[in-house]
Amino acid sequence: xxxxxxxxxxxxxxxxxxxxxxxxxxxxxxxxxxxxxxxxxxxxxxxxxxxxxxxxxxxxxxxxxxxxxxxxxxxxxxxxxxxxxxxxxxxxxxxxxxxxxxxxxxxxxxxxx
Ligand SMILES: [Zn+2]
Ligand SMILES: [Zn+2]
Numbered sequence: 001x002x003x004x005x006x007x008x009x010x011x012x013x014x015x016x017x018x019x020x021x022x023x024x025x026x027x028x029x030x031x032x033x034x035x036x037x038x039x040x041x042x043x044x045x046x047x048x049x050x051x052x053x054x055x056x057x058x059x060x061x062x063x064x065x066x067x068x069x070x071x072x073x074x075x076x077x078x079x080x081x082x083x084x085x086x087x088x089x090x091x092x093x094x095x096x097x098x099x100x101x102x103x104x105x106x107x108x109x110x111x112x113x
Pocket of ligand 2: 078085086087088089
């Protein structure tokens with residue numbers, strides 16, 4: 001009888017050890033957030049270098065280039081989408097910066113042109 005009681009107990013111990021180990025691994029994978037809050041690192045949304053949301057940054061994501069060119073949205077002089085060319089369209093920089101400010105409550109880092 002006692003052997004039948006011990007067995008499930010052992011299973012529970014192993015299971016909870018696995019669970020704790022699993023939680024630890026989850027915590028170790030987390031510390032990306034405090035760095036992102038400093039506003040200096042990419043948090044996956046904003047491209048600090050180019051002053052636009054990462055998902056539309058054709059300078060970082062070259063797969064987007066063909067799409068922009070197909071739409072005729074391309075600045076040949078500066079090799080970037082015309083709608084992201086702050087040299088030709090300074091007002092676009094202000095527009096994108098406003099998106100950033102709405103989300104983070106502060107101005108974005110100056111884009112490198
Ligand atoms: Zn970029
Ligand atoms: Zn341009």
